[in-house]
Amino acid sequence: MPKSGPETAAITARYRAFAAEARGRSPQYEELALAAGRDQRVLAFLATLPPAKRQPNLLFAAARYLLGEPADLAALHTLLTGRRDELAGIMFQRRTQTNEPARCATLLPALALLPGPLALIEVGASAGLTLLVDRYSYDYAGHRVTGTDPRAPVLTCEPRGPVPLPGRVPDV
Numbered sequence: 001m002p003k004s005g006p007e008t009a010a011i012t013a014r015y016r017a018f019a020a021e022a023r024g025r026s027p028q029y030e031e032l033a034l035a036a037g038r039d040q041r042v043l044a045f046l047a048t049l050p051p052a053k054r055q056p057n058l059l060f061a062a063a064r065y066l067l068g069e070p071a072d073l074a075a076l077h078t079l080l081t082g083r084r085d086e087l088a089g090i091m092f093q094r095r096t097q098t099n100e101p102a103r104c105a106t107l108l109p110a111l112a113l114l115p116g117p118l119a120l121i122e123v124g125a126s127a128g129l130t131l132l133v134d135r136y137s138y139d140y141a142g143h144r145v146t147g148t149d150p151r152a153p154v155l156t157c158e159p160r161g162p163v164p165l166p167g168r169v170p171d172v
Contacts, residue, residue, distance in 0.1 A: 011046050011054055012037045018056040028070060029060060035073040042073075045080050045088075053091050062090040101129040105138055105157035108145065112166030120172055134172040140165050 015037025022030040033056050036042040046054045063071035063079055066087060071079070079087045111118060111133060120131050135149035139156045143165050159165065 007047055008043050010051075011043055014054065015056050028072075029056070032056075032060060032072060032076075036076060039073060039076075041080055042076055045084065049088065049091060055096060057096050058091055058094065061096065062087055062094065065090055065094075101132065101136060101153070102155050102157075104130055104133045104136055105140070105155040108133060108138055108169065109159075109164050109166060112168075112170050113164060114170065116171035118170050118172045131172075134169040136169075138169075145169060 015033045019030045019033035019037070022033060036056070036059065042059075046059070059076075060071060063076055066079060066083060067075055107130065120133070122131050132149075132152070135147045135152045137147040137152065137154045138145040139154055140159050140163070141157075143159075145166055145168060147169050
């Protein structure tokens with residue numbers, strides 16, 4: 001069971017960040033994320049999963065799926081004691097749809113090839129986040145592309161294959 005170290009610290013930081021995002025919107029998830037992020041049993045379980053499967057919302061959704069109701073820390077402990085493999089299996093099989101702006105990192109190379117200025121229309125459920133493709137900055141494994149908003153997040157992406165990485169964001 002991990003007591004400390006960079007991996008456990010990263011998981012804890014991820015759960016604290018999730019709690020901060022949940023603050024004011026979901027007191028239950030805020031509390032659960034803080035508790036799970038400092039609980040050694042939960043951290044030990046999460047450390048056995050690949051980093052992409054350690055997401056708080058994935059853990060909480062998998063627990064809810066198995067329990068039929070939202071989990072608290074005691075319920076997570078019960079799952080880890082009696083249904084650990086089942087919980088891990090659900091987390092390996094599923095993924096979350098979080099409407100993250102990070103998907104813009106996969107769109108930018110294609111959009112940058114188009115003649116501008118671009119007029120973007122969103123027909124999905126990503127809350128308009130993909131309409132801000134020019135505002136974000138990007139890091140493609142060291143190839144940086146600076147967006148128009150210095151306060152916007154830097155989205156990271158590891159390109160695979162011959163990806164036409166742009167030198168700048170398109171004019172939107």
